[in-house]
Amino acid sequence: ARITLLPGDGIGPEIVAQAKRVIDTVAEKYGHQFDTPSCPMGGNAIDDFGDPLPPQTLETCQNSQAILLGAVGGPKWDDPTAKTRPEAGLLKIRKELGLFANLRPIKPYSELLDASPLKHEIIEGTDILFFRELTGGIYFGDSGRMEAPDGEKAYSVMTYTTSEIARIVRLAAESARNRGGKLTSVDKANVLEVSRLWRQVAADVVKNEFPDIEYEVVLVDAMAMHLISRPSDFDVVVTGNMFGDILTDEGSMLPGSLGLLPSASLGSDGPGLYEPIHGSAPDIAGKGIANPLATILATAMLLRHSLDLETEATAVEDAVARVLAAGHRTADIAAGGKSVSTSEMGDFVI
Amino acid sequence: ARITLLPGDGIGPEIVAQAKRVIDTVAEKYGHQFDTPSCPMGGNAIDDFGDPLPPQTLETCQNSQAILLGAVGGPKWDDPTAKTRPEAGLLKIRKELGLFANLRPIKPYSELLDASPLKHEIIEGTDILFFRELTGGIYFGDSGRMEAPDGEKAYSVMTYTTSEIARIVRLAAESARNRGGKLTSVDKANVLEVSRLWRQVAADVVKNEFPDIEYEVVLVDAMAMHLISRPSDFDVVVTGNMFGDILTDEGSMLPGSLGLLPSASLGSDGPGLYEPIHGSAPDIAGKGIANPLATILATAMLLRHSLDLETEATAVEDAVARVLAAGHRTADIAAGGKSVSTSEMGDFVI
Ligand SMILES: CC(C)[C@H](C(=O)O)[C@@H](O)C(=O)O
Ligand SMILES: CC(C)[C@H](C(=O)O)[C@@H](O)C(=O)O
Numbered sequence: 001a002r003i004t005l006l007p008g009d010g011i012g013p014e015i016v017a018q019a020k021r022v023i024d025t026v027a028e029k030y031g032h033q034f035d036t037p038s039c040p041m042g043g044n045a046i047d048d049f050g051d052p053l054p055p056q057t058l059e060t061c062q063n064s065q066a067i068l069l070g071a072v073g074g075p076k077w078d079d080p081t082a083k084t085r086p087e088a089g090l091l092k093i094r095k096e097l098g099l100f101a102n103l104r105p106i107k108p109y110s111e112l113l114d115a116s117p118l119k120h121e122i123i124e125g126t127d128i129l130f131f132r133e134l135t136g137g138i139y140f141g142d143s144g145r146m147e148a149p150d151g152e153k154a155y156s157v158m159t160y161t162t163s164e165i166a167r168i169v170r171l172a173a174e175s176a177r178n179r180g181g182k183l184t185s186v187d188k189a190n191v192l193e194v195s196r197l198w199r200q201v202a203a204d205v206v207k208n209e210f211p212d213i214e215y216e217v218v219l220v221d222a223m224a225m226h227l228i229s230r231p232s233d234f235d236v237v238v239t240g241n242m243f244g245d246i247l248t249d250e251g252s253m254l255p256g257s258l259g260l261l262p263s264a265s266l267g268s269d270g271p272g273l274y275e276p277i278h279g280s281a282p283d284i285a286g287k288g289i290a291n292p293l294a295t296i297l298a299t300a301m302l303l304r305h306s307l308d309l310e311t312e313a314t315a316v317e318d319a320v321a322r323v324l325a326a327g328h329r330t331a332d333i334a335a336g337g338k339s340v341s342t343s344e345m346g347d348f349v350i
Numbered sequence: 351a352r353i354t355l356l357p358g359d360g361i362g363p364e365i366v367a368q369a370k371r372v373i374d375t376v377a378e379k380y381g382h383q384f385d386t387p388s389c390p391m392g393g394n395a396i397d398d399f400g401d402p403l404p405p406q407t408l409e410t411c412q413n414s415q416a417i418l419l420g421a422v423g424g425p426k427w428d429d430p431t432a433k434t435r436p437e438a439g440l441l442k443i444r445k446e447l448g449l450f451a452n453l454r455p456i457k458p459y460s461e462l463l464d465a466s467p468l469k470h471e472i473i474e475g476t477d478i479l480f481f482r483e484l485t486g487g488i489y490f491g492d493s494g495r496m497e498a499p500d501g502e503k504a505y506s507v508m509t510y511t512t513s514e515i516a517r518i519v520r521l522a523a524e525s526a527r528n529r530g531g532k533l534t535s536v537d538k539a540n541v542l543e544v545s546r547l548w549r550q551v552a553a554d555v556v557k558n559e560f561p562d563i564e565y566e567v568v569l570v571d572a573m574a575m576h577l578i579s580r581p582s583d584f585d586v587v588v589t590g591n592m593f594g595d596i597l598t599d600e601g602s603m604l605p606g607s608l609g610l611l612p613s614a615s616l617g618s619d620g621p622g623l624y625e626p627i628h629g630s631a632p633d634i635a636g637k638g639i640a641n642p643l644a645t646i647l648a649t650a651m652l653l654r655h656s657l658d659l660e661t662e663a664t665a666v667e668d669a670v671a672r673v674l675a676a677g678h679r680t681a682d683i684a685a686g687g688k689s690v691s692t693s694e695m696g697d698f699v700i
Contacts, residue, residue: 080539087540117578122467143543151512154547162501189430190437193493197504224600228467250574
C-alpha cells in the first residue's frame with residue numbers, strides 16, 4: 001500500500017519522521033510492504049513551486065491508500081494580502097479528495113488528566129468523537145467584495161445541500177452505533193436557514209436509518225458551554241464545517257495535551273488524510289523537542305480506517321499508552337519535569 | 351427617565367420583579383423619578399398578539415431611555431416550523447433600535463471561584479469584556495432555499511461593511527483604553543473574505559485612532575482554545591455576531607455561575623437594552639428559586655450606560671458583592687448548601 005507523507009512546515013518534518021519509523025516497524029513486524037513517498041505541501045511548496053499544493057503532490061496523493069500530513073504554515077506565509085497561503089493547500093486537498101468527514105477524538109489519557117485546565121471531576125470520563133463536515137459550508141461558499149457607500153462590503157456564503165448533510169450525519173450515526181450509542185447534532189437552527197435544513201435532514205436520516213440510537217440537537221452557542229461544563233455527557237457529535245472548526249478546537253483544549261490529539265479526514269472512497277491537530281509550531285521547529293505522539297496516533301487511525309489493519313492500529317495505540325504509563329514525556333507534557341526528545345519518544349514507541 | 355421592562359417568559363417575570371424593586375429603591379434613595387412600563391415580548395406576546403415583538407412594545411421601547419429584558423423562549427414555542435418564534439423578537443428589537451454592540455463582561459466573583467469548571471489557577475484574574483457585533487453578519491444576511499438535484503440547498507449569507515466593522519471596533523477600543531489597555535480582535539481571516547475585510551478595517555481604526563492601545567488579532571478557532579487555557583490574558587475582545595455568540599457563551603461558563611452575568615446592547619443613540627445572559631429556564635419558572643442577580647447587575651449596567659448614573663450603578667454592584675460576601679446564595683450557586691429564594695435575594699440586595 002502507498003502511504004504518502006506530507007511533512008509540511010515547522011515541526012512537521014520532525015514529527016512525520018518519527019511516524020515514518022513507526023510505519024516501517026509495523027511493516028516489518030506484521031509483514032506488510034508500504035511505499036512511503038514524501039511530497040512538498042504548505043509554505044515550503046509555496047517557496048519552491050509558488051503553490052501550497054503542487055499538482056504533482058496532489059497526483060501522488062490521489063494514487064495512494066492514505067496520506068499522513070505533519071503540519072503547514074508559519075509566520076513567513078502569514079501575510080493576509082499574499083497571493084496564496086498554506087491554508088489554501090489544506091482546503092484544496094480536502095476538496096480535491098472529497099474528504100468531507102473530519103473525525104476528531106477527544107479522550108484524555110488518565111495519566112495526563114492533571115494537565116487539563118478543567119477540574120478533575122469534570123474532565124473525567126470524557127470520550128467524544130467529533131464529526132466535522134469538511135468540504136462544504138461557509139469555508140467553501142461563494143465570497144467576494146463590492147463597493148459600499150461607506151467603503152466596502154464583503155460577503156461569504158454558507159450553504160449546505162440535503163446530500164452533503166445526509167452523508168456526514170450517516171457516518172456519524174454509524175459510528176455512534178458502534179460506540180456509546182448517542183449522537184448529538186449541533187446547529188443554529190433558531191437563526192440560520194442553513195441550520196434549519198441541517199436539522200431537518202439530520203432528523204430524517206436518524207429516524208429512518210438509525211432509530212436505535214439516542215439522538216439530540218444542541219445549538220452551537222449552548223454546545224460551546226456544555227463542552228466546558230459537562231464534556232463527559234457526549235459521545236458522537238456531528239456538525240458543519242465552521243461550527244466544527246470552532247468546537248473541535250475548543251474540545252481539543254479539554255485534555256490539556258494538544259500534542260496527543262490526532263485527526264482523520266475521510267471521503268466516500270479514495271485515500272484518507274491523517275494528521276495531528278496541532279500546528280507547525282515554528283517557535284520550536286528544528287530543536288528536536290516536538291511531541292511526535294499525535295502524529296503517531298494519527299498513523300494508528302490511518303492503519304485502521306484506510307488500510308483496515310485493526311490489529312496494527314491497536315498495537316500502535318497500545319504502545320503509546322504504555323510509553324505514557326511508563327512516564328516518558330516530551331517537554332510539552334512534562335509539566336516542568338524530566339523530558340525526552342522527539343526521536344527518543346519515537347524510540348520508546350517503537 | 352423611562353425604563354421599559356420586558357419581563358418575557360419562564361423565570362423572566364420573577365427576576366425582573368426583583369430588578370424593579372432595586373430600581374425603585376435607587377429612585378427613592380437618590381431622588382430620581384423612573385417611569386417603568388412593562389410590555390409583552392417573546393413567547394407570551396406570540397400567544398397574545400401573534401407577534402414576539404408587538405408594534406406597541408417596540409414603540410414604548412423607542413420612547414424610553416433604557417430597556418430591561420428578562421428572558422424569552424421556552425419549549426412551547428420551539429417548533430422549528432412555527433410561523434414565528436421568540437428569537438425573532440430579539441433579533442427584531444436589536445435591529446429596530448440599532449443595538450449594534452453587545453457588551454458581555456466575564457469576571458468571576460472571588461467568593462465563587464470554586465464554582466468554575468476551570469482550575470483555580472487558570473480562572474483566577476480573569477476579567478474580559480466582550481464586544482459582540484449584534485446587528486450584522488450572518489444572523490441578518492440574506493438567506494433562503496432552492497431545489498437541488500439531491501433535494502434542497504439552503505444558504506445564509508455573512509456580510510460586513512466597512513462602517514459596521516469600524517463602529518464596533520471603535521467602541522471596543524475606547525473601552526480598552528479605559529480598562530486594561532489591550533484589545534483582541536477575533537476573526538477567521540485565513541479562510542473568510544468577510545473576515546479579511548474585518549481584519550483590515552479593525553487594524554486601520556486602531557492604527558489611526560488608538561495607537562496607544564495594545565492590539566492583537568486571533569483566529570476564532572484559536573480563541574475558543576485560549577478562552578479555556580488562558581482566559582486571564584485577555585482584556586477587551588471584539589468580534590462579529592456569530593463568532594461573538596459562540597465565544598461569549600463559551601466565556602460565560604468560565605465563572606461557573608451563569609446566574610450572575612449581565613449583558614448590555616447599545617446603539618449609537620437611543621435606548622440601550624439590558625438583560626441577564628441566562629435563558630428563561632422554564633423548568634424552574636414559577637418556583638420562586640431563580641437567581642435575580644444577573645438581572646440586577648444588568649440594571650446596574652443600565653444605570654451606568656444609559657442613564658449616566660455611575661454612583662447609583664456602583665452602589666448596586668457593591669450591594670450584590672456584599673450580599674455574596676455575606677454568603678447569601680440562590681440554589682443555582684449554593685453548591686448544595688443553604689439557599690434563599692428569588693425575593694429574599696432581592697431583599698438582601700435592597
Ligand atoms: C487552516 C484552516 C483552513 C483550517 C480550517 O479552519 O479548516 C484549520 O483551522 C483546521 O481546523 O484544520
Ligand atoms: C436567541 C438567539 C437569536 C440569540 C443570538 O444568537 O443572538 C442568543 O443566542 C443570544 O446570544 O442572545
